[in-house]
Amino acid sequence: MMAVPTILRERTPQLIVLAVILALNAIISPGFFSIEIQNGRLYGSLIDVLNRGAPVTLLAIGMTLVIATKGIDLSVGAVMAIVGAVAASLITSGYSLPATLAGALFVGLICGLWNGALVALLDIQPIIATLILMVAGRGIAQLITAGVILTFNDKPELIFVGSGSFLTLPMPVIIWIVIAILAILVVRRSALGLLIEAIGVNRRASTLSGVNSRVILLAVYAVSGLCAAVAGVIAAADIKGADANNAGLWLEMDAILAVVIGGTSLLGGRFSLVGSLMGAMIIQSLNTGILLAGFPPEFNLIIKAAIILIILVVQSPASQTAMANFRASRHAVAVKTESREHAAR
Amino acid sequence: MRTFKLLAATAFATALTVSSAFALTVGFSQIGSESGWRAAETSVTKMEAQKRGIDLKFADAQQKQENQIKAVRSFIAQGVDAILIAPVVATGWDAVLKEAKEANIPVILLDRQIDAPDDLYLTAVTSDQVHEGKVAGDWLVKTVGDKPCNIVELQGTTGSSPAINRKKGFEEAIAGHDNLKIIRSQTGDFTRTKGKEVAESFLKAENGGKNICALYAHNDDMAVGAIQAIKEAGLQPGKDILVVSIDAVPDIFQAFVAGEANATVELTPNMAGPAFDALDAYLKDKKEPAKWIQTESKLYTPADDPQKVYDEKKGLGY
Numbered sequence: 245m246m247a248v249p250t251i252l253r254e255r256t257p258q259l260i261v262l263a264v265i266l267a268l269n270a271i272i273s274p275g276f277f278s279i280e281i282q283n284g285r286l287y288g289s290l291i292d293v294l295n296r297g298a299p300v301t302l303l304a305i306g307m308t309l310v311i312a313t314k315g316i317d318l319s320v321g322a323v324m325a326i327v328g329a330v331a332a333s334l335i336t337s338g339y340s341l342p343a344t345l346a347g348a349l350f351v352g353l354i355c356g357l358w359n360g361a362l363v364a365l366l367d368i369q370p371i372i373a374t375l376i377l378m379v380a381g382r383g384i385a386q387l388i389t390a391g392v393i394l395t396f397n398d399k400p401e402l403i404f405v406g407s408g409s410f411l412t413l414p415m416p417v418i419i420w421i422v423i424a425i426l427a428i429l430v431v432r433r434s435a436l437g438l439l440i441e442a443i444g445v446n447r448r449a450s451t452l453s454g455v456n457s458r459v460i461l462l463a464v465y466a467v468s469g470l471c472a473a474v475a476g477v478i479a480a481a482d483i484k485g486a487d488a489n490n491a492g493l494w495l496e497m498d499a500i501l502a503v504v505i506g507g508t509s510l511l512g513g514r515f516s517l518v519g520s521l522m523g524a525m526i527i528q529s530l531n532t533g534i535l536l537a538g539f540p541p542e543f544n545l546i547i548k549a550a551i552i553l554i555i556l557v558v559q560s561p562a563s564q565t566a567m568a569n570f571r572a573s574r575h576a577v578a579v580k581t582e583s584r585e586h587a588a589r
Numbered sequence: 590m591r592t593f594k595l596l597a598a599t600a601f602a603t604a605l606t607v608s609s610a611f612a613l614t615v616g617f618s619q620i621g622s623e624s625g626w627r628a629a630e631t632s633v634t635k636m637e638a639q640k641r642g643i644d645l646k647f648a649d650a651q652q653k654q655e656n657q658i659k660a661v662r663s664f665i666a667q668g669v670d671a672i673l674i675a676p677v678v679a680t681g682w683d684a685v686l687k688e689a690k691e692a693n694i695p696v697i698l699l700d701r702q703i704d705a706p707d708d709l710y711l712t713a714v715t716s717d718q719v720h721e722g723k724v725a726g727d728w729l730v731k732t733v734g735d736k737p738c739n740i741v742e743l744q745g746t747t748g749s750s751p752a753i754n755r756k757k758g759f760e761e762a763i764a765g766h767d768n769l770k771i772i773r774s775q776t777g778d779f780t781r782t783k784g785k786e787v788a789e790s791f792l793k794a795e796n797g798g799k800n801i802c803a804l805y806a807h808n809d810d811m812a813v814g815a816i817q818a819i820k821e822a823g824l825q826p827g828k829d830i831l832v833v834s835i836d837a838v839p840d841i842f843q844a845f846v847a848g849e850a851n852a853t854v855e856l857t858p859n860m861a862g863p864a865f866d867a868l869d870a871y872l873k874d875k876k877e878p879a880k881w882i883q884t885e886s887k888l889y890t891p892a893d894d895p896q897k898v899y900d901e902k903k904g905l906g907y
Contacts, residue, residue, distance in 0.1 A: 273794055282823045289793045296786055392625045392907060393781070393810070395840060407821060483781040483814055485840075489623065490780040535790035541747045541776035 258506060258522040261555055265526060266290075269533040276536070285409035289532060291417075297528030298416035299324065299475040299492065303499035304506070304520040305420075305427050306356075306468030311503050313464055314444045314512025315363060315370035320472040320499060322381020323355045324492030327476030329388035332396055332486035341401040349473045355381075356469020357462060364461035378496065385488035395485035406481025416478045423474065427467075428517050437515075440464060444512025502527055505555055526555070613872070614644045616664030617673040617861075621652045625838060625907035626858060630675070630700065632906045634861035641865055654678055658685045665692045671711075671868050673861065675699040686710060695871060699860040702881075712867055712878040714860045718754035719761070721886045722807075724854045725833050726762020728888055729803055732831065732851070735768060738802035741791045742774040743784055743815060745807040752776070755807045755835055772800070777811040784811030788818035798824050803831040809841040809853055816849050827851055837889055839902040845895035855887040858905060 252259065269289070270276040279288035303320045310317045331348040339347070355377060362373035396402055408415045431437035442450040443457045451457045472492075480486045504510065505526055506519030530551055534544050557563060615638065622628050631647070638645035646669065648660035654677050664672050665688055672694055676682065679702065686709035689696050698713035729740070742759070745752030756774075763769040773791050777784040784806060792798040798819065804826075806812035812834035819826040826832050826849040834841060837855035844850035867878040889898065 275793065283821070287822070289790075292786075292789055292793065296789075391622045391628050393840070397843065407817070479782060483785060483817070485781065487781060487810075490778070490782065493780075531786075532790060535775060535787055536794050538773055538775070538794065540774070541744060544747075544776070 252518070255507065255516065255519050255522055257559060258519055258526065261505075261558075262522055262526050262529065265529045265533065265551070269529060269536065272533060273536040281412060284412065285414060286412045289536065291414065293525065293528050293532050294417045295414045296532065297524050298420045299479050299495055300498045300502055300527060301420045301521055301524040302423060302471045302475040302478075303468075303495055304502040304524045305424055305517060306464075306471035307496075307499040308503050308506070308508055308515050308517050308520040309427075309431070309440060309464040310370070310468050311500070311508055311510060312440045312444045312512055312515035313461055314447070315461070315464070316374065316500065316510070317359060317465065317468045318371065318374040318496050319355065319359060319377035319381055320468060320475075321492035321494060321496040322378050322385070323352055323469055323472035324476035324479055324495065325385035325486075325488050326355060326381050326388070327352045327473040328480030328486040328491045329385040329394065329488050331402065331477050331480055332394040333388055335396050335399045335402045336394065344402060345405075345477065348477050349470060352469045352471075352473020352476065353466055354469070355472070356466040359469065360462035360465030363465060364458045382488060385486070385491070389486055389488045391488070393485045393487045397484050399484075402477075402481050403484050404481070406478050406483070416482070419474060419478065423471070424517065424521055431517065436460075441513050441515065444515075498527055499524075501552065505552070505559070507559070527552075612642050612644055613670045613868075614646065614667075615671045615673060615865075615868075616646045616648065616660070616667070616669045618648045618650055618657045618660040618664075618675065620650055620657075620675050620677045622649065623652065626836065626856065628906040629858035629902070630860060633858045634673070634699075637859065637861040637865055641869075643865065650677060652677060654681060661685050661689065661696075665689055665694060668692075669694060670872070672696045673699055673864060675860075676701050676703050679704045683709065695868065697864045697868060699864060707880045711871060712864075712880055712882055714864045714867075714882045714884060716856050716884045716886060718751050719758040720883070721835050721854045721856065722755035722758025722760075723762045724758075724886050724888050725755075725805060725835055725852065726759040728852045728854075728890075729805070729831070729833055730763060730766050730769065733769060733802070736802075737768045737770075739770055739772045739795070739800050740803045740805055741788075741795070741801050742771050743777040743787060743804065743806040743811040744774060745776070745779045745811075747776045749779075752779075752807055759805055771805075777806070777814070779808050779810060781810045781814035784814030785818045786814075787811075788815035789822075792818060792822045792824075798822050798830060801830050803833065806832070806834040809834045809836040809838045812850060812853075813840055813844060816844055820849075825849075837887075837898075837902070839899050839907045842889075842895040842899035842902065845889075845891040846899070848891065850891075852888060852890045855885075855889060857884050857887070860884060 276289045279286055279290060307317055327348045330351045331344055334344040334347050359374050359377060362368045363370050405415055410418055439455050439460055442455055443460060447457050479491050502523035503520045506516055506523035508515040530548055534547055617634055619631055635645060650656035657677060661672055672689060676698060682703050682705045686696060686705060690709055695711040697711050700715055702713050702715060744756060775787045777787045795801050804815055806815060812832055816826040816832060819830055824830060832850040833852040835854045837853045841850055841853045863882050870876040
């Protein structure tokens with residue numbers, strides 16, 4: 245019973261930021277919170293935030309685990325493109341939906357294991373190891389699609405994954421929530437989360453104390469690849485086609501940003517999946533708000549950068565210390581007044 | 590009998606050599622194959638060359654200018670009759686173009702202009718992007734008539750020249766028609782995903798789309814994304830909201846067939862046809878072409894047998 249509130253209480257700064265941005269959105273666009281049912285599914289800006297945020301949220305889940313081991317995965321955007329291309333070409337060659345999804349996830353897993361092998365077995369620095377696939381990935385995806393946007397307008401079963409709905413909720417929302425809950429349960433209800441953090445703090449020490457760091461490193465990169473695969477399938481299904489040039493473009497940066505806003509340090513160690521999910525939602529609320537605001541597009545990136553700068557400054561260790569000092573001094577004053585009152589009595 | 594056959598074969602072979610001695614050899618330095626349109630341009634260029642009996646030497650630069658310069662140098666060394674370049678960037682061409690000029694080989698630019706003195710090349714064959722926007726705008730002005738019409742615009746990548754020019758041309762076309770008004774304009778980065786996401790926000794912000802009469806997208810891909818968003822909002826694209834875009838890629842013709850889009854302006858992949866015509870006139874009659882040959886920006890609507898156009902275009906490698 246207490247588990248959920250504690251998780252949220254730890255994330256108070258993120259909750260406040262999210263609330264502030266959502267409130268700003270509501271001021272910009274009065275109908276922001278209104279949700280109605282359209283064609284048997286929930287329809288409204290808030291649903292758009294949840295729905296459009298699906299790819300970054302999924303990437304952020306894998307990215308959090310990788311970053312917790314003091315790593316980074318730059319290849320996730322490119323993996324999305326590869327997996328989208330694989331899914332589109334499988335379904336258009338006549339494979340069934342289960343076979344297509346299995347094939348797509350398998351390719352994502354292979355991509356993740358490739359990164360994991362470079363990092364865990366060959367000890368290549370993660371930023372370089374995953375840069376290889378980031379650069380090569382779009383080329384691979386283009387080879388698979390033969391340089392065109394591979395469309396599957398006549399495959400409703402795969403399109404359903406991207407734009408269908410179940411119990412009035414859009415499929416991408418259901419998928420990311422289920423995967424997020426699974427991930428949180430697996431890492432927090434077992435020792436796995438602790439082992440991941442241990443590797444992030446000191447890989448050598450944790451290996452010496454009996455943690456099989458190679459297997460765990462391989463596993464986190466594999467999970468990151470799988471998450472990217474799910475995101476890739478959703479992105480392709482959403483537009484009924486695999487766009488090798490643009491699918492997941494720059495999303496690795498949004499995913500890293502989501503993790504950082506969520507309070508996980510790039511230096512590894514302590515991590516928070518709930519924080520990363522909130523980070524992803526903060527980024528998407530920001531994107532949706534900017535689109536609703538109707539500013540000229542030249543301002544999009546400036547506004548986004550400015551708001552993210554404010555968030556990061558507020559979260560920075562320096563301002564956290566300043567805030568703690570402020571609170572402590574007020575507390576001290578309060579204590580002093582109290583003791584004076586005591587003395588007076 | 591055998592002698593006769595041999596003789597015939599020799600005669601045939603001689604005829605072939607003679608004809609190929611008269612045929613032109615043209616080198617073509619293509620940027621790469623980064624988009625479907627680029628692939629279509631390559632295959633149309635090859636087809637146009639074949640049609641005219643031109644021996645086309647093709648070089649793919651994989652998005653790198655240094656590869657293009659190398660290719661042009663090798664064309665000069667091979668002594669080709671003319672060189673086509675689809676330049677990847679606008680600057681840095683002076684030196685290699687001078688080499689071609691000294692070797693007396695005419696150079697024709699395809700699809701993009703460059704920053705170089707215009708005596709260094711014969712002509713440039715490109716579309717007029719401002720005109721493309723204007724054709725789209727004129728269509729909307731004519732279709733809407735006197736009725737009031739709120740337009741939402743999906744721009745290309747912010748700051749890119751097609752985005753700037755296609756916006757400008759469209760605005761020129763609707764200027765002076767006070768019943769047409771652009772109420773929202775946002776970038777969709779020329780992609781389907783962003784086109785869909787931005788269209789969703791347009792629909793939310795404009796009373797579920799009821800305030801919107803037409804959507805203008807700077808390319809077809811964004812329009813295809815927007816069409817899906819309009820459908821998911823419970824409206825009928827093509828009827829409740831008119832959809833007009835630019836490029837004429839095959840998928841927009843599928844939308845025409847489904848009655849979900851209303852017009853598109855073609856960015857023709859056939860830049861080589863006019864180039865070869867100009868080259869022919871220049872080599873045969875010494876006729877200097879104008880420094881800029883503008884390709885036709887043809888308007889397509891669902892009345893143009895979209896299924897047939899789709900099948901034709903699909904074969905070009907889009």
